[in-house]
Amino acid sequence: MKDFKSARVPEPNTKWMRLRVKLLAAFFVCLLVAAFGRAVHLQVVERDKLRGMAQDQYVRQIEIPARRGDIFDRRGTPLAQSVEVDSIWVDPSMLPDVKQASRALARALKLDANDVLGRLTRGRRFAWVKRQVTPREVEAVKSLGLPGFGFAKEPKRFYPQRELGAHVVGMVGLDGHGLEGLEMAFEDELSGQNSRLSGFRDAKGRKLLVTGAPDSLERQGASVTLTLDRHLQYVAEKALTRAVVDAQATAGMAIVMDPTTGELLAIANEPRFNPNAPEKEARASMRNRAALDAIEPGSTMKAFVVASALDQKVIKPDDTFFCENGSWRVGKHTIHDTHEHGWLTPQRVLQVSSNICSAKIGQLLGRERFVQAYRDFGFGERTGLALPGEARGSIPFPKAEVSLVTQSFGQGMTATAVQMAAAWSALANGGVLMRPYLVSKVVDPDGVVLLENRPTEVRRVISPQNSRLVVSMLESVVAKGGTATKAAMEDYRVAGKTGTAQKVDPVAGGYSDKRIASFVGLLPAENPRAVILVIVDEPKTDVYGGNVAAPAFKEIATAAMAHLAVPPSREVPLPSTALPAVAAQLPPAKAVPARAVVEEVVAENVEPGSVRVPDVMGQAGREAVTKLLSAALEPQLSGSGRVVAQTPAAGSLVEKGARVTLELATRQ
Template sequence: MRDLKAARVPESNTRWLRLRVMLMGGFFLSLLALAFGRAVYLQVYEQDKLRGLAQDQYVRQIEIPARRGDIFDRRGTPLAQSVEVDSIWVDPSMLPDVKKGARSLAKALKLNGGDTEDLQARLQRAKRFAWVKRQARPQEVEAVKALGLPGMGFTKEPKRFYPQRELAAQVVGVVGTDGRGLEGLELAFDDELSGQNSRLSGFRDAKGRKLLVQGTLDPIEREGAAVTLTLDRHLQYVSEKALYRAVEDAKAVAGMVVVLDPKTGELLALASSPGFNPNTPEALQREAIRNRAALDTFEPGSTMKSFVVAAALEEKVLKTDDVFFCENGAWKIGRYTINDTHSYGWLAPKAILQLSSNICSAKVAQVLGREKLVAYYHAFGFAERTGLALPGEGKGVIPFPKAEVSLATQSFGQGMTATAVQLASAYGALANDGVLMRPYLISKVVDPDGVVLLENRPTEVRRVVSSKVARQVVGMLESVVTKEGTAPKAAMEEYRVAGKTGTAQKADPVARGYSDKRIASFVGMVPADNPRAVILVVVDEPKTDVYGGLVAAPAFKEIATAAMAHLAVPPSRPLAPEVAVAPVVSPVAAKAPVPPKPAPARPMVAEQEGAGEGTVRVPDVQGQVGREAVVKLLAAALEPQLLGSGRVVSQTPAAGALVEKGARVTLELATRP
């Protein structure tokens, strides 16, 4: 009993032990409560933030760029497309030596000194990602892969490709390396063409490589809309070829061409010189990118005289048999003198246009009056944008001519400005029996699922002059291309042509007057009896000759010849009969003449031997002129497509081939010396 009593723990010690246990329990319980509270806080209040931090370590949102929509001509020929190419990137943190790696990459990509330094600086600034080269060529990708450097990556990006190269480059425009439009229709319809970029979730492995977990999206879901133009590839090619030759022959600085369907307002060709290749953006020059035909304004010169005469006839202040005294070539108005290129006496309206008299045109404007002159200029569409949807389209100005000399100069196109499209459209009104049609370049815009976002149709703006007056003026303009007129070089053998020349002085913005530089132009309608095309050619600052009839008219004729054949327009003039050459006959043969056998008539329709129902054999049109070949192919129920002008040098499919009715036969034409 004594031992048990001795083994008892004092009461004070027991209380202290219980206190320590409670304190320790409370301490750990507090820690547990704190941990629990922290867990609740992190799981409830910091949930989104922590999830983002976790995903940032192993999950990546991968942006899949949309495929940019295509641009087509009126017949479906692609003018701009997008292709998938490789872009090269690198994780600089994985390179053993950044400077050495940058030099190796620069050598593989064949970069110059400045680009090498730029690449090295980018790699040194970046931590985990840096572009090496975007939209690289296949050989560059292979060269980089051969280096075997760690941290290299390759990703597919859409790159804009222009299969027709320089063709209609100023109209179509260009895009930057980021896929955004910079000029032309690429800029104007950037939102529609771009489509919507897609984002996919993916994991990142230990080496930083991206792994898709959702698979790829339907390509249609990330594709932009397609844009179809009114331009015709063949007429665009012919126009650019003729314009480049005219600019080169005249040693000019620039030029422009507009081909317009006057009945619909469709722009069939819109060419500017100098040109450029949008596939090589590194070599682009600002001056070459500009679409001069739609953006640039200039003083149109004597081409405006047609509208002065038309307005005066419409207002009945002028009759076709009225005559005006042309002051023998010089007419003083106050302290100014209006001059003609030649000395003329009395001229009727037809002769005023044929000989392009400045003085008599000014006198017609005086009869018409200031208000009416400006009103008719506006009615023909000048000083208002045509709405082609091209960024920066020119508007032009028509100041009210308060002074007598201003009225005179505006009557022959000085002291006012216009664009080439406005001028061609105004002549389209004369060619369309006095009705102005809205010129348009965009036929339709269609998204990938077939929904039409935009569609343009022929739209009548207003009637400017009566049908009678329009035909009277067009008839007068036919005299311009005669030997006595200012543009005999624009005359065509098979088609009646009506047109007008223009030779305008260029304003000097520094001296606030006119310089010795000129703008030469010719605008024509063909065939004159039923115009199918209005063609305007403008040559800026020609140096060999300065007159539109010498510089621009030959280019008009070249374009018009190809256009009439391509559009299958029947001749408006009968062809001159071929003169039969009598064969040389020997005296012996002459004593006993043998009547020749009549030659079998040449069939207009291809022979059908061996052809089944709905098929035809392609006729042989080698060596024939374009018009004859077109007639023969149409008679054979085939669709002709002409490339070039002159006579047929090759045809596809070949002569004798069995094809379906309505099949297209491509003819390559050339002018043989």
């Protein structure tokens, strides 16, 4: 029998069902392929990008500022250090009332309420409230009880000596970067390298955990040691301030330099400023005038004119020059002396500071040799102090005759105070110009020396014989009849020169009625250990350097000789071991009392090569130094004033040449 069911043709609905199944299967396969492709794209192609986005949700990179390196004086006294202090920040989104919180913060931190409100409004999740605050301010903010506040430790620059040496050291800004002085010049060495750490945070952005800890040495900058001496710097600043105040002047500069090495022992500027609170100081008071300002030095330049003329055999020490009785016509101009003088030798030209005779000596040198002489002494070129903005000075070629004349007494050319001190050091150092320097060495935290300066000869300027000859001539300046008798010292031979220069009026042109008074000296003249320059800008009580600047020189020189333990030039008391023999040779009227001689003989009855330490308690530093040197002992001083302690004790038996440490203090 025929099966009609099996012979029946399939219905069209069945075909459509199969087609739909296949299409649906293909669709799902495509979806799976697309999902797989997307997964591959996310897991392989965009892996790093997505990983970074994920980490940003819960990981925060925290930058740890490096601790800035310290700055020390030559004896290790810190001039600049860094300390950790708190800075206050807030998450403004967590504050219930931003305006009210701003007013409360302004009262607690003594800030402007509108300024605080502006910062909190601009910051969505983070805003600084106040950086580098005091512990009292931290407690004041905590006592407000407001949410969302945080306290971060930041290094803050601190200057323990306050104004002392501030113009040289400089200062840093709120961000910790150097803005002035050596802080700016050695920014890379002092700043170190900041560290970055990974920290976890919760959904509200609060720090939960910080992983790792940076090595403190890696975060610390290098330390810088200067040639400045804290004690001499203090003395120089104190004396300069007194000179400026007494003269009712606008500013002043003082420099103490070691002529044999080129080390700058003190650089003082007036007015001074406190780098711990620079916002309270005038910008002009922060200027390091001694290195950055080029001034017309005046008559202190006459020493170089005479020295160069002698060295080039243009003149002889016993030559005489006619000073035109105080008035000399040069073209359309008239050159004047302070007093009328007739015929003068080179020594007398320096002693009385004759402009006319100095100009005539300059004429004998000739223009080319004259300019070259100034350049040989270092004028017209930077000294290389590593201070930003150091001035070069200017030595224009004197085309006109009057230019040659005026430059012969220090007008119509410019120089910095450091250049002047360096040039005078060449006279003191046997005619050899030394490169002045401020930075002794730079050492990184692991002890590696990154930079070390040593005494460097620049060139020989004049012969040793002519150097000694000119120095001996300059001794007459502080003697009777000279222009700087107020710079003379009882115990030390001083050679120096005064200067009084007219200042240019930058508005009207030409010279004004304002003056710059100066004095520069070296001592002891027979073997100079220090060159000291004092400049007073625009004095009003007196305009002459011998009256305005010389007393400050003497004050600085007295302290410097005691601090450096320099033996006196003048005749000093003989060591007590020689007293009996000397007493026997003296005439009866001048003989030493017998009792004193006996006491000295008994006191000094010691083994050869030994000596007893004399008692210097209560004596002034200079007197104590003289007494110790007379006893063949080496004094070492600390502080200033009178002796309050000595080691070894008085009466101790020590070898000759032994060091005796004296502690000095000013009695209250």
